[in-house]
Amino acid sequence: MVMSLATKIGNITIRNPMILASGVLGTTYSTLNRMYEAGLGAVITKSIGAKSRSGNPNPSVFALNEIRSVINSVGLANPGYQIFREDIEILMKNSTPTIVSIFGENKEEFKEVLEGLKDLPVLAFELNFSCPNTEMGGAQIGTDPDLVYKIVKELRAKTKTPLWVKLTPNVSDVIEIASAAVKGGCDTLVAINTLKAMVIDIHTKQPILGYKKGGLSGAAIKPVGIRYVYDLYEHFGDKIPLIGVGGIFRGEDIIEYLLAGASAVEIGTSLGVAYPENMVRFFQMKIKKYMKEHQFGSISEITGGVHR
Numbered sequence: 480m481v482m483s484l485a486t487k488i489g490n491i492t493i494r495n496p497m498i499l500a501s502g503v504l505g506t507t508y509s510t511l512n513r514m515y516e517a518g519l520g521a522v523i524t525k526s527i528g529a530k531s532r533s534g535n536p537n538p539s540v541f542a543l544n545e546i547r548s549v550i551n552s553v554g555l556a557n558p559g560y561q562i563f564r565e566d567i568e569i570l571m572k573n574s575t576p577t578i579v580s581i582f583g584e585n586k587e588e589f590k591e592v593l594e595g596l597k598d599l600p601v602l603a604f605e606l607n608f609s610c611p612n613t614e615m616g617g618a619q620i621g622t623d624p625d626l627v628y629k630i631v632k633e634l635r636a637k638t639k640t641p642l643w644v645k646l647t648p649n650v651s652d653v654i655e656i657a658s659a660a661v662k663g664g665c666d667t668l669v670a671i672n673t674l675k676a677m678v679i680d681i682h683t684k685q686p687i688l689g690y691k692k693g694g695l696s697g698a699a700i701k702p703v704g705i706r707y708v709y710d711l712y713e714h715f716g717d718k719i720p721l722i723g724v725g726g727i728f729r730g731e732d733i734i735e736y737l738l739a740g741a742s743a744v745e746i747g748t749s750l751g752v753a754y755p756e757n758m759v760r761f762f763q764m765k766i767k768k769y770m771k772e773h774q775f776g777s778i779s780e781i782t783g784g785v786h787r
């Protein structure tokens with residue numbers, strides 16, 4: 480039987496369903512290239528905004544090894560699109576399939592960043608409406624269906640490049656936000672960003688993170704991500720492609736997201752805490768073994784399997 484790991488996300492095809500999640504190893508062209516060469520299907524940049532930002536005070540990342548998870552409050556630190564553009568141009572010269580994650584404090588900033596980068600032949604723009612670690616933009620947008628609709632609609636009118644919307648799990652009704660994004664004209668839904676979280680040092684009696692609060696990622700959030708993808712697929716069926724994110728540490732986790740309804744997955748924390756080249760190789764081996772055992776010839780045959 481012929482077997483292919485290639486997957487279609489709307490009208491984009493990538494060589495396998497594994498994509499580097501935004502913010503982890505995605506701050507320079509060299510780390511992004513390295514992750515593609517490690518065997519991923521595509522890479523996503525750190526979220527890029529209108530101006531340079533240094534992010535929140537340190538410590539901004541804290542490992543929770545006992546639950547293979549991380550809490551971070553990095554807070555959209557980035558050099559701004561005018562400077563980061565040079566890195567994207569190098570990725571384009573190398574033909575690295577790249578998705579650019581963008582954010583803004585408001586609609587005008589989202590528009591400015593898109594205008595400044597839309598001539599580049601990137602695979603898609605991922606709209607980060609879901610960062611929990613910032614006062615403006617981020618999840619403040621992603622919890623407001625009207626704002627989500629308006630921003631997506633305006634950006635849609637400005638580009639033909641696919642627009643992906645990255646959803647926050649920190650809402651009571653994800654379908655309401657997702658529907659607003661779809662109505663605005665987005666091409667793909669991505670779930671999930673980090674969960675609101677906090678850690679306290681019992682000896683100093685103070686929060687550990689400089690920003691006090693943060694977002695939880697890693698193994699602990701995988702069942703949450705699965706549930707969101709499942710719910711989105713229940714609602715939208717195959718009308719809109721879904722990408723699952725959160726807690727992928729093993730090939731089995733990727734298969735679980737596909738069965739829940741995802742056409743691809745994004746992987747962050749695990750690639751940042753282990754040797755990524757080995758991780759990607761193990762992921763690939765596991766997916767191929769599963770496909771062989773269950774006689775799947777393509778990723779699309781696995782997608783949504785739990786709903787059938």
Ligand SMILES: Cc1cc2nc3c(=O)[nH]c(=O)nc-3n(C[C@H](O)[C@H](O)[C@H](O)COP(=O)(O)O)c2cc1C
Binds near residue numbers: 553645724726
């Ligand atoms: C240190 C760190 C920085 C992150 N920065 C971003 C970011 O800039 N933009 C974004 O959309 N998500 C960001 N994320 C969230 C991840 O892309 C991903 O949604 C989340 O970590 C869950 O996936 P994981 O469990 O595989 O890490 C960040 C996560 C971490 C751990």
